[in-house]
Amino acid sequence: MYQVGQEEIDAVTRVIRANALFRYGVGHECERFESRYAEHLGLKHFALAASGSNALAAAMTAVGLGPGDEVIIPAHTYMATATSVLSVGAIPLIVDIDETITIDPKAIEAAIGPRTRAVVPVHMWGAACDMDAIMAIAERHDLIVIEDACQGVGGGYKGRKFGALGHIGAFSFNYFKNMTCGEGGGVAVNDDVLAERARCAIDPCHFYWQGRNDDVKPFSGNGARASELMGAMLNVQLDRLDGMIQAMRAEKTAILEATRALGNLGLKATPMNSPESDCSAQVMYSLPSAEAARRFSELFPCVIIGKTGRHTYTEWDQVLMGAGAAHPAMNPFNMPANAECRKTYSKDMCARSLEILDRTIMVATDPKHTADEIADIIHNIGVAARVTLAATPVEDAEFRKTRPVDAQKFDLKVDG
Numbered sequence: 001m002y003q004v005g006q007e008e009i010d011a012v013t014r015v016i017r018a019n020a021l022f023r024y025g026v027g028h029e030c031e032r033f034e035s036r037y038a039e040h041l042g043l044k045h046f047a048l049a050a051s052g053s054n055a056l057a058a059a060m061t062a063v064g065l066g067p068g069d070e071v072i073i074p075a076h077t078y079m080a081t082a083t084s085v086l087s088v089g090a091i092p093l094i095v096d097i098d099e100t101i102t103i104d105p106k107a108i109e110a111a112i113g114p115r116t117r118a119v120v121p122v123h124m125w126g127a128a129c130d131m132d133a134i135m136a137i138a139e140r141h142d143l144i145v146i147e148d149a150c151q152g153v154g155g156g157y158k159g160r161k162f163g164a165l166g167h168i169g170a171f172s173f174n175y176f177k178n179m180t181c182g183e184g185g186g187v188a189v190n191d192d193v194l195a196e197r198a199r200c201a202i203d204p205c206h207f208y209w210q211g212r213n214d215d216v217k218p219f220s221g222n223g224a225r226a227s228e229l230m231g232a233m234l235n236v237q238l239d240r241l242d243g244m245i246q247a248m249r250a251e252k253t254a255i256l257e258a259t260r261a262l263g264n265l266g267l268k269a270t271p272m273n274s275p276e277s278d279c280s281a282q283v284m285y286s287l288p289s290a291e292a293a294r295r296f297s298e299l300f301p302c303v304i305i306g307k308t309g310r311h312t313y314t315e316w317d318q319v320l321m322g323a324g325a326a327h328p329a330m331n332p333f334n335m336p337a338n339a340e341c342r343k344t345y346s347k348d349m350c351a352r353s354l355e356i357l358d359r360t361i362m363v364a365t366d367p368k369h370t371a372d373e374i375a376d377i378i379h380n381i382g383v384a385a386r387v388t389l390a391a392t393p394v395e396d397a398e399f400r401k402t403r404p405v406d407a408q409k410f411d412l413k414v415d416g
């Protein structure tokens with residue numbers, strides 16, 4: 001969440017004053033946002049939902065995943081990527097990330113087995129997955145690609161928008177995302193039938209409001225309908241999105257250019273799959289060791305990616321415990337149809353990912369940063385690098401004032 005102001009207050013107030021809080025037949029904000037955001041993505045359809053988790057589950061339902069299917073997901077993502085696979089009765093197969101901190105295409109290919117039906121590239125922290133390689137693998141092995149673009153709002157890959165690169169995509173608009181209405185999400189897709197199926201998963205009664213497409217047989221599901229308050233706020237947020245992403249890209253470029261020379265000390269910029277198109281919500285550096293990352297983070301306000309406390313498979317308790325549903329008969333781990341799926345997890349199964357995550361740090365960009373603040377960030381990265389990586393003694397006074405790390409930006413617990 002970067003900016004919420006009077007425009008959002010006005011938009012939400014208009015909806016309340018008009019007593020038009022329901023999206024079908026009463027208000028038009030959700031519908032307007034869906035068509036505007038689909039156009040922004042370069043797709044035919046966008047279906048709003050109550051959350052990114054609902055949107056992911058709806059996308060998996062739409063493409064027909066279910067018991068008997070394995071779905072490849074990365075070791076580093078929020079747990080909803082894994083739990084949404086379980087919610088449709090399928091089994092998540094967890095594979096390594098690479099230095100880009102996104103899913104390793106080589107690990108995808110190595111993991112494919114007779115039961116593998118889909119892969120979920122996650123554009124983690126707004127950084128792009130290697131979509132060319134992933135789509136080529138998917139084509140070779142007939143896999144469905146479901147993009148988890150929940151952290152990738154506003155970004156893209158090689159000039160195309162996240163969510164429009166795979167067969168179907170899911171977004172989150174929760175409080176921590178680049179565009180927000182508090183909670184919310186949605187499914188992005190070109191195919192008419194998949195769009196109808198996603199809408200049915202989001203709201204099994206949507207046919208009543210929107211009419212029936214004869215090609216799509218209705219099925220039952222849980223409701224996750226968005227309200228007009230969400231649509232109204234998102235319409236304002238969408239107007240802000242491109243400007244915010246451009247500001248963050250400019251900041252990232254300035255920081256990387258200014259700190260390039262520090263590579264000689266061992267402060268290497270993390271390789272990116274599409275640095276010119278991604279969200280640029282932070283600058284990432286791959287340090288030589290976890291110890292160097294720890295010392296650096298004590299001197300400079302940044303986040304060690306492996307230490308957020310909940311974005312790595314080792315922290316997905318329900319998955320590791322085999323608790324795939326509340327009722328034992330609905331638990332995909334117990335289902336006879338999943339007998340041949342691989343479902344053994346251990347905390348050290350993706351050790352390479354853990355090693356990378358523990359030595360990769362993120363420095364937050366922010367559209368609200370001033371030129372002076374950016375200059376201070378650059379200066380302080382340099383001081384912290386010299387102390388950490390070249391063992392140069394430093395006086396406290398050498399650091400200029402910067403803001404403390406923005407916990408909200410990184411989706412972390414905020415004190416108090």
Ligand SMILES: Cc1ncc(COP(=O)(O)O)c(C=O)c1O
Pocket residue numbers: 051052053054056077078080081122124148150151172173174183184185411
């Ligand atoms: C990568 C990823 N996938 C899925 C989700 C789920 O989104 P939501 O919190 O809107 O349910 C999130 C949310 O943080 C996420 O970061």
